Amino acid sequence: MARVFILRWTPCDWDEERRRRALWAEIAGERAWTKFLDRRGVLGHYALAGSDRAPMLLHGAQGAIFGSLFQRQRLGAAPLGDITPSQTSRLVESGRGAELSRDYWGAYLAVLHDTGQDELVIVREAAGAHPIYYGRLGKSMAVFSHAEDFLALADEAQPDFEFLSAFCAQSRLVTPRTAIKDVRELMAGEELCLGRAPGAVAKCVVWAPIANARSFTSEEFDAAAGGLRETVFAVARSWSQTSSEIVHRLSGGLDSSIVLGALKRATTGELLAVNAFPADVAEGDERRYARAAADASDTRLIEVAMSPAHISYERLLDAYFSAKPSRAAMSFTDPTMGRAIAAEMNSPLVTSGQGGDQVFHRLRTPLIAADAWCDGCDLAELQRIMVDTARLARRPIWDVFGAVLKYGLLRQPLASGPFGSRARGCEPDAIKTLLNEHAWARVRAAASPARAMRIAHIMDLQYYHQPNGLNAQFATHPILASQPIIEFCLRVPPYVMTWGGRERALARAAFQDVIPGEVLARTGKGDTTRYHVAALARQLPFMREMLIGGELERAEIIDGVELREALSRDVMSEGSRSGFLSSALLAEIWLRRFYALQRRFVEPGHRPEPPDGSSASSEAPQA
Incomplete structure (x- = not known):
């Protein structure tokens, strides 16, 4: 992913501007930074790694869009290569994040500079591609992707021990809090607006799951399956046009097999499937299913042996440094998969079935029947859904009936957790507080019970975009974690997604001719x-x-x-x-x-003194 660093100060504050420019010049070092914004109190740079797509620069030096951007009205088409001047003006001056999430989709980070309103706007797309953070630097604000760049300028930065304690208890926390005090992550579907004044920081939600959408009933199951199939195929067509080479990580599970079938129908370039299997234990070996899926789609498959002997946790000491620790960093400890892919293709798009559990509603919970009550299903349909849910959840019908009464009729709130912890000073309430800082928390609270659980899972999709060993080396994207697919699935009630008491029933029906029967029949995952x-x-x-x-x-x-x-x-x-x-x-x-970074950056003589009037240019910077 592109390395991005943006400084924002009040226009015409010459002292602050000189100070920040001098400090930036010092820490930029020998990295190949490209300047894309330098006007009215905004200085923006980016640096690309070998696999990074060059950003789409907006007309009139009004910003840039990093990543891949597709038009909503042309679902299935290639990514945009340019935005016209009129589109740029509308996007920057009025539409901003709301227009981006309505008219476009993709895996993007948008940086928009509205010089008329003196506002810098940052937009992160719905599934959370391109992690981005922001924090204060004296009288300025910094927006950054790599924490190392921020710490180089932040003399007084401190760790957030409350967050670190919570992380030890629950490592997949989805919260804007970070491990650096007073630094926040811009979450999926959010827009950050930085005005001209030092304290002018505003944040709003431009995309969020709709709490209780219901576009399909149980009687419309076949129509919903057809719509899901069409949407997944179209999204796969769009992503297949971002690279002439695609490597698909094929576990042999339902979700990765669906994506492989969709990519095979979409791509005109080279498609390779790769399966990772544990070399030293039979447990977790899913090559049988991966081979069947690859044969069904007539795709070449390579099998990569993974061994604990390949893993070294010491590699974490040199891995990507983010503003918060992440479980995804564990992938840096074993380079085996990256080496195997690199030996086959030069610069592929690496895809997977990740996100399928979240969007296809892989839940076995009695709460599904409670949603049917909340939706006002008639008694005959409610009874059928309760029986289906009991079969799915493998629970007595009376447990399902109790869930309907408790969470449907009485609408009691769902409990959070449980959060087991061996960390001191981290009570369950502290974790709940961090989770509730997420902008979608209110939407989740307003949703029916099973939908609330599904929204929590959709929030978790941005985990797949956290820095990891593969996206540090290749362009990657989990196809199913794409906005059109997410939105379509959210329109389908949970009891339609699991119609007949079958886990991921809608996905199985939609792609039953795409994947082999033995994969279609699977309900579990390989145990590792x-x-x-x-x-x-x-x-x-x-x-x-x-x-x-x-x-x-x-x-x-x-x-x-x-x-x-x-x-x-x-x-x-x-x-x-x-x-x-x-x-x-x-x-x-x-x-x-x-x-260690703090010690490095505060060494005497590391930073330059802010230039005084005698050494600085006599010409004032242009506002």
């Missing part, structure tokens, strides 16, 4: 517990070195006695302990790197 426990066990010496007496223990975020017990080899088989240790390691390494 033994593989990950074996990997963790091999890394215990390094984990002990990092965690025992480390920064987290010194900050009293984790208890030293419990930590040493958890690090004993004879309890590594417990999932809760291994999960806690992995999260704690990620937080520990993040904190160590934070302090």
Whole structure:
């Protein structure tokens, strides 16, 4: 993903401008930065890695759009290569994020500079591609993708121990909070507006899931299946036109097999499927299903052996440094898959079936029947849905009936969690507070019970765009985590998605001729517990070195006695302990790197003194 750094100060504040320009010149170093904004208190640069798509620069130096942007009215067409001057003016001066989310879709980050209103606007698309953060630098604001660039200018930045404690308890937190105090992440579907005054910071939602959409009834199941099929195929056609080479990560599960079938029908370039399998244990080996899916779509398949011996947690010490630790960083510990892909293709688009669980409603919960009550289904239909839901959830019908009464009729709020924690000072309420900072929290609270769970899962889609070992090397996109597919699925009630008491029933019906029967019949996923426990066990010496007496223990975020017990080899088989240790390691390494960057950037003589009048140009910068 493109590296982006933008400074925003009050126009005509010459002292602040000189200071920020001088500091930027110092920290920019030898990186190949390209300037794309330099006007009226805004200085914007970007740098591209080998796999990054060059941004679409807007006419009149009014900003840029990073990533791929498609027109909504031409679903299935190639990405846009340009936006006309009239479209640019409308987008920058009036439409902004609302127009982007209404008329376009893709995996993009939009930077719009409205010089007429003196406003800098940042828009992040609906599924959360291109993570972006913002924070204050003195009288200026910074918008950035890489935390290292921000810390180079932020003398007084401090870690947010409350967030780090919560991360150790629940590592897939979806919240705007970061591990740097007072730095926030712009979440999926949000727009950030920075005005000319130092405190003029506003944020709004330009896209969010509709709480209780219902465009299809149970009687319209076939129509819904046809619409889903058409939408997925069209999205695959659009993405297939972003690269002449596509590598698809084929697990052998339902979702990745659906995407492979759609890509095969869409692409005119080279398509390769790749399956990762555990070399040392039979558990989690899904090559049988991957081979069947590849044969059904007549696609070449390569199989990549993954072994705990390939993994080194020490690679985390040099991995991408974000504003918050992330589970996705674990993919940096094993370069095997990246090397296998690079040996086959030079610069492919790497796709996967990720996001299918979220959009296709892979939930086995009695709450599905409660949604039918909330939607006003008649008693005969409600009874049928209750029976279907009991079959799906593998629960007695009376449990389903109780869920209908409790969460449908009485509309009791859903409980959050549970959040198990071995981190000190992190109570469940603290995690709930962080989760409720998300802009979609109100939409989720207003939704019917099963839809509320689905919205929480849609919020989680941006996890797939967090920096990881593959998107650091290649252009990647999880096809199913695309706005048109998300929006279509949200229009289908949960009890239609699971019609007949079958998990992901709508997706199975929509693509039954695309994937082989043995994959179509699958309802489970490959279990890789033994593989990950074996990997963790091999890394215990390094984990002990990092965690025992480390920064987290010194900050009293984790208890030293419990930590040493958890690090004993004879309890590594417990999932809760291994999960806690992995999260704690990620937080520990993040904190160590934070302090190391601080020491590096505050060394005497590292930063220049702000230029005085005698050394600066006598001509005032143009406003």
